[in-house]
Amino acid sequence: MAELVIEDLVVTFGHRHRAFNAVDGVSLTVPHGTIVGLVGESGSGKSTVARTVAGLQRATSGRITLDGDDLLRTRGVDRRRRARDVQMIFQDPYSSLNPRMTVGETIEEALTTHGDLDGRRRAASVRELLDLVRLKPAVAGQYPSQISGGMRQRVAIARCLAVRPRLIVADEITSALDASVQGAVLNLIRDLQRELELSMIFITHNLAAVRYIADTTVVMSRGRVVEHGDSEEIVANPRQPYTRALVSAIPRIEHAGTDHLLRFADEEGLR
Amino acid sequence: MTNRRSGPPKRRSGPPRQPMAIIAVCMLGVLVLLAVFAPVLWGEEAVAADPDAIALPPSGEHPLGTDKLGRDILLRTLVATRLSLVMAVAATLMGGCIGLALGALPAVLGTRAQRWFASVISTWLAFPVLLVAMLTVILLGPGTTTAVVALALTMTPSFARLAQTLSSRVGGSEYLAAARMLGVSRRRQFTRYVLPNIAEPVIVNVTTSIGGGLLALSSLSFLGVGVQPPDFDWGRLLSEGFGQVYNSPVAAIGPGVAVVFAGLAFSMLGESLAAQLRNREHGRALPPRRLGPAPVAERPARTPAETERAETEAAPLLDVDGLSVSFPGPDGWIRPVQDVSFRILPGEIVGVVGESGSGKSVTMMSIAQLAPAGAAVTARRLRFDGEDLTGRTPAEAGRVLGTRVGVVFQDSLTALNPALRVGTQLAEIPRVHGGAGRAKAHEMAVRALDDVRIPDAARRAQQFPHEFSGGMRQRALIAMSQIGSPSLIIADEPTTALDVTVQRRVLALLRRECAESGAAAIVVSHDVAVLAELCGRLLVMYAGRIVEDVDIALLATPERLAHPYTRALAASLPDLGTDRTKPLVTIPGEPPDLSRPVTGCAFAARCAFATDDCRTEVPVLTEHRHGGRVACRHPQDAMATDAAPGREEVGA
Known part of the structure; x- marks a missing residue:
C-alpha cells in the first residue's frame, strides 16, 4: 500500500462557454494504510475525483501521484501494472458484475490477468479470497443473479483484492444495499483495512458511515474542498457552515416523537 | 443513489413447452433431412432430361408435372432444398458475423473508433437494399456466389445496428469498466463480456432473418441474377415454372410452397427462441386454471375483543384487515404480502419500514389501487373513510378514492410526464376530478406549487419536468398529491433519491402540509431514521408481514x-x-x-x-x-x- 497525493486537480466537462469545472482545484493526501472519507452532495465532484484517480476520467490539469508514480501519465504504461496501482469498487453490485460469469470465474479473471497460476492454485486463491470477504466456497459456482445484493458487493470487494492494488477507491459501496446489510459491509471494510493495511478513498454521502470508517474526512462542495480533518472531529465540531448544514440535516432516531421537523419548517420559513 | 427493486421475486423456469417451438423444430427437421438426402437419392433423376415427357401436367407419375426438358418438378423442388438452404444460411451468417464485428467491436475500442464505426453503419443503412444488391451483381456478375454476397451485404447493416445498440449498453456498464480496470485484454473483454451479453437477441434475429434471406435469394434467382443453369434453387424453379403457368400452374406452386414452408420454419423458430428468452427473464407464470383462486389470509376473522375495540375506537380513516397481494409464479402464487392488518386514524402520520422485498411498497400501492399489473389483491376488510373497497374493481375503487388519496412516488423523473409542462400536469387533477375550468385549474396548480415553496411558481408552472432539479421535482410531486385536498397521502420512498439537506426540506414540507391540512399520511421508507423524524407511528414489515x-x-x-x-x-x-x-x-x-x-x-x-x-x-x-x-x-x-x-x- 502506498501514499496517494492529489495536487490541484481540475476536471472540466463541456466545451468553451458551456464548460464547467466538476472538480476545481482539489488537493488531498491519502497516507499509507489509512482510509480517507470523501463526502458531499450530488454534484459536489466527489465521484469525479474517484473516477479520475481510478483512470476512468481524464484530468484537465493537476497531478495525481502514488508513491511518486504519476497516475495521470497513460502513454507507455502497461495496463496490468496500472491495474495493480488503483482498483475501484462500484456503487451498484447489480451492475458491476458480469451477469454471464460465475462468482468463481469473476474472481479468477482478476487472478489470471495478474499472474500465471495453475488451475489448482487458482481455485485455492478463489477460496481464500471468498473466505476473506466471509463468503462460503460454494458461492463460487453461482451467478450474480442467484445471490443477494450484500453478497454481490462482497464478491466485488474480493475481485478488487485479488489484484492486490496499492490503493482502493470505494464509491458509495453501501448505498445500494439494505440497511441490515450495510453494517456488515462497513464492518468487513474496516476489518480488511486493518488486516491488510489498505489505503483507501471511501466516497459516500452518508456522514455517519464516513465517521465510522474513515480516519480523516474531506468535505466537498461544488468541486472544491470545503473542510478537511479528523473524521470524528469534523462531525462533532464542523467549522464550515456547509459542513454544519450537512451534519444537522442527517435524520436521527433520537428525534423520534419530537416535532423537530415542524420546528425546522418554522425556522426555514416553510410556513 | 439507491435503486430498490420491489415487486415479485423473479425465477427461472424449466424448458418451455410451446406448440410453436415444436412445430418449428419438426418443420426444420424435414428441411434438414431433405437437404442432406434428397440430392443423394434423386439428384441424377432431377437433372436427367426426358424427351418423351416434356411439359406434362400433374399425373400419378409426376405429381407436379414435368418441365420443358421433361424433368420431374417435384423431384427438382426436393433436390433444390440443399442449395436454397445452404445459400440462405451462408448469406445470413456472413451478414451476421460482419454486422456483429462492426456493431459490437467498438464497445471495447476507444470513443474515436465508436464514432467511426457508427458513421459507417449509418451510411451503409442509408443505401437502399435493392441498390446494394444490384451494384453487387453488376460488379461481380450474376451467379450463386454473387447472390450470397449481395444478400450478406444487404443484411449486414441491420445486424450491425442491432449489435451496436445492444453492445453500447454493455460498453457503458460498470462490469466492463471493472474489467478494463483489472487490465483484462480487449480480446477477452470482447469474448467474455460483450459477446455473451448480447448473443441471445442477435441469435434470435439471425434465425428469423434466414427466412427472409431465403425469400430474397429466391427473388434474385427468379429475376435471373442469382443461381444460373444448370444449377437450380427454388427461385430458379419458380422462374422456370412461371413460363408454363397457363398450362400447368402447379409447376410454379411447388417451389413456391417450398419457399413459404422454409421461410415459416425459420421465422417460427426465431419467434419461439425469443419467447423462451422472455420467459427465462421474467419467469413463465402458470396459467390461471392451474394457479387456482388467489390466496387469502389464513387467520380467522377478528376476535370478539378486537371487534369490540374496533367499534369503540375513533372511526379510522383507513381500515385494512387481512390484506394479501399475490402474483402468478411458475410454481403457483408468489405471495409478497400476506395477511396485513392496520388502521390509520385521521391526521395520523404512519411510517412503514422494511428491506427490499418486504412488501412495504406493494402493500401501500395496492391500497391506493395502484397494484402492479397481474397482482391479485384480497382482503377481509378494506375500508376508506367508511366506504368499503373490497369486491370492487381497481377502477371502481379508484373512483371511490378519487382525489381523497394523494400519492407521492419515489422517482419524480418517471412519475411526471416529460412531455407536459408541470403546471398542466397539476391542473389535470382539478380538471378531471373537480370539474374545474382551464383557467381556474391553472390558478390552483400555481397556488399548489407556491404552497410547497417553489419560488416564482407562475413561471415554474410553465416549465417541463427536466428543467426542475431533483428536490424541486419532488416538491412538485408533493404539490400534485396535495392539490385535490386529500385526507390521506401515500408517499413511497419520497426522499430516497435526494441529498440530505434537500431531503430535510422535503420532509419538513410534507410534515407541515399534513399539520396544516389535517391529512393523514403513510410514508414508506427503508430508512428508519427518516421515519423517526417524520412519523407518529411505525409499521415494521418483514417478508410480507407486519411484525x-x-x-x-x-x-x-x-x-x-x-x-x-x-x-x-x-x-x-x-x-x-x-x-x-x-x-x-x-x-x-x-x-x-x-x-x-x-x-x-x-x-x-x-x-x-x-x-x-x-x-x-x-x-x-x-x-x-x-x-x-x-x-x-x-x-x-x-x-x-x-x-x-x-x-x-x-x-x-
Missing part, C-alpha cells in the same frame, strides 16, 4: 421495542454517536426468498431468540404491552430492564 406496530417515540429508547428485527434495525445503522472502536451491529443471514413458501416466522432463521415453535407456526400480530402490536413469540422488551442488550451482535 411490529409501535409508537415512534419508542425508537429513541430501543430497549422498549419488542420484536428482535425492529430492535436490530434500529441499532444496525451507524449514527453520529456510534462507538468507532466496536464493530457495527448486524443482522446475520439474508431475508427469505418469498417465491418459496416460508413456514413459521420468516425471521426465525436470523433470530437469536428463535425456538422450535417459531419455525413451525406463524406468529400472529397481537396487542402488546408497549401499546402497539407485535408478531413474535419471544418479545424482547421485558428483558430489557434486567439485562439491557447493548450494541453487540443480535443473533449469531
Whole structure:
C-alpha cells in the first residue's frame, strides 16, 4: 500500500462557454494504510475525483501521484501494472458484475490477468479470497443473479483484492444495499483495512458511515474542498457552515416523537 | 443513489413447452433431412432430361408435372432444398458475423473508433437494399456466389445496428469498466463480456432473418441474377415454372410452397427462441386454471375483543384487515404480502419500514389501487373513510378514492410526464376530478406549487419536468398529491433519491402540509431514521408481514421495542454517536426468498431468540404491552430492564 497525493486537480466537462469545472482545484493526501472519507452532495465532484484517480476520467490539469508514480501519465504504461496501482469498487453490485460469469470465474479473471497460476492454485486463491470477504466456497459456482445484493458487493470487494492494488477507491459501496446489510459491509471494510493495511478513498454521502470508517474526512462542495480533518472531529465540531448544514440535516432516531421537523419548517420559513 | 427493486421475486423456469417451438423444430427437421438426402437419392433423376415427357401436367407419375426438358418438378423442388438452404444460411451468417464485428467491436475500442464505426453503419443503412444488391451483381456478375454476397451485404447493416445498440449498453456498464480496470485484454473483454451479453437477441434475429434471406435469394434467382443453369434453387424453379403457368400452374406452386414452408420454419423458430428468452427473464407464470383462486389470509376473522375495540375506537380513516397481494409464479402464487392488518386514524402520520422485498411498497400501492399489473389483491376488510373497497374493481375503487388519496412516488423523473409542462400536469387533477375550468385549474396548480415553496411558481408552472432539479421535482410531486385536498397521502420512498439537506426540506414540507391540512399520511421508507423524524407511528414489515406496530417515540429508547428485527434495525445503522472502536451491529443471514413458501416466522432463521415453535407456526400480530402490536413469540422488551442488550451482535 502506498501514499496517494492529489495536487490541484481540475476536471472540466463541456466545451468553451458551456464548460464547467466538476472538480476545481482539489488537493488531498491519502497516507499509507489509512482510509480517507470523501463526502458531499450530488454534484459536489466527489465521484469525479474517484473516477479520475481510478483512470476512468481524464484530468484537465493537476497531478495525481502514488508513491511518486504519476497516475495521470497513460502513454507507455502497461495496463496490468496500472491495474495493480488503483482498483475501484462500484456503487451498484447489480451492475458491476458480469451477469454471464460465475462468482468463481469473476474472481479468477482478476487472478489470471495478474499472474500465471495453475488451475489448482487458482481455485485455492478463489477460496481464500471468498473466505476473506466471509463468503462460503460454494458461492463460487453461482451467478450474480442467484445471490443477494450484500453478497454481490462482497464478491466485488474480493475481485478488487485479488489484484492486490496499492490503493482502493470505494464509491458509495453501501448505498445500494439494505440497511441490515450495510453494517456488515462497513464492518468487513474496516476489518480488511486493518488486516491488510489498505489505503483507501471511501466516497459516500452518508456522514455517519464516513465517521465510522474513515480516519480523516474531506468535505466537498461544488468541486472544491470545503473542510478537511479528523473524521470524528469534523462531525462533532464542523467549522464550515456547509459542513454544519450537512451534519444537522442527517435524520436521527433520537428525534423520534419530537416535532423537530415542524420546528425546522418554522425556522426555514416553510410556513 | 439507491435503486430498490420491489415487486415479485423473479425465477427461472424449466424448458418451455410451446406448440410453436415444436412445430418449428419438426418443420426444420424435414428441411434438414431433405437437404442432406434428397440430392443423394434423386439428384441424377432431377437433372436427367426426358424427351418423351416434356411439359406434362400433374399425373400419378409426376405429381407436379414435368418441365420443358421433361424433368420431374417435384423431384427438382426436393433436390433444390440443399442449395436454397445452404445459400440462405451462408448469406445470413456472413451478414451476421460482419454486422456483429462492426456493431459490437467498438464497445471495447476507444470513443474515436465508436464514432467511426457508427458513421459507417449509418451510411451503409442509408443505401437502399435493392441498390446494394444490384451494384453487387453488376460488379461481380450474376451467379450463386454473387447472390450470397449481395444478400450478406444487404443484411449486414441491420445486424450491425442491432449489435451496436445492444453492445453500447454493455460498453457503458460498470462490469466492463471493472474489467478494463483489472487490465483484462480487449480480446477477452470482447469474448467474455460483450459477446455473451448480447448473443441471445442477435441469435434470435439471425434465425428469423434466414427466412427472409431465403425469400430474397429466391427473388434474385427468379429475376435471373442469382443461381444460373444448370444449377437450380427454388427461385430458379419458380422462374422456370412461371413460363408454363397457363398450362400447368402447379409447376410454379411447388417451389413456391417450398419457399413459404422454409421461410415459416425459420421465422417460427426465431419467434419461439425469443419467447423462451422472455420467459427465462421474467419467469413463465402458470396459467390461471392451474394457479387456482388467489390466496387469502389464513387467520380467522377478528376476535370478539378486537371487534369490540374496533367499534369503540375513533372511526379510522383507513381500515385494512387481512390484506394479501399475490402474483402468478411458475410454481403457483408468489405471495409478497400476506395477511396485513392496520388502521390509520385521521391526521395520523404512519411510517412503514422494511428491506427490499418486504412488501412495504406493494402493500401501500395496492391500497391506493395502484397494484402492479397481474397482482391479485384480497382482503377481509378494506375500508376508506367508511366506504368499503373490497369486491370492487381497481377502477371502481379508484373512483371511490378519487382525489381523497394523494400519492407521492419515489422517482419524480418517471412519475411526471416529460412531455407536459408541470403546471398542466397539476391542473389535470382539478380538471378531471373537480370539474374545474382551464383557467381556474391553472390558478390552483400555481397556488399548489407556491404552497410547497417553489419560488416564482407562475413561471415554474410553465416549465417541463427536466428543467426542475431533483428536490424541486419532488416538491412538485408533493404539490400534485396535495392539490385535490386529500385526507390521506401515500408517499413511497419520497426522499430516497435526494441529498440530505434537500431531503430535510422535503420532509419538513410534507410534515407541515399534513399539520396544516389535517391529512393523514403513510410514508414508506427503508430508512428508519427518516421515519423517526417524520412519523407518529411505525409499521415494521418483514417478508410480507407486519411484525411490529409501535409508537415512534419508542425508537429513541430501543430497549422498549419488542420484536428482535425492529430492535436490530434500529441499532444496525451507524449514527453520529456510534462507538468507532466496536464493530457495527448486524443482522446475520439474508431475508427469505418469498417465491418459496416460508413456514413459521420468516425471521426465525436470523433470530437469536428463535425456538422450535417459531419455525413451525406463524406468529400472529397481537396487542402488546408497549401499546402497539407485535408478531413474535419471544418479545424482547421485558428483558430489557434486567439485562439491557447493548450494541453487540443480535443473533449469531
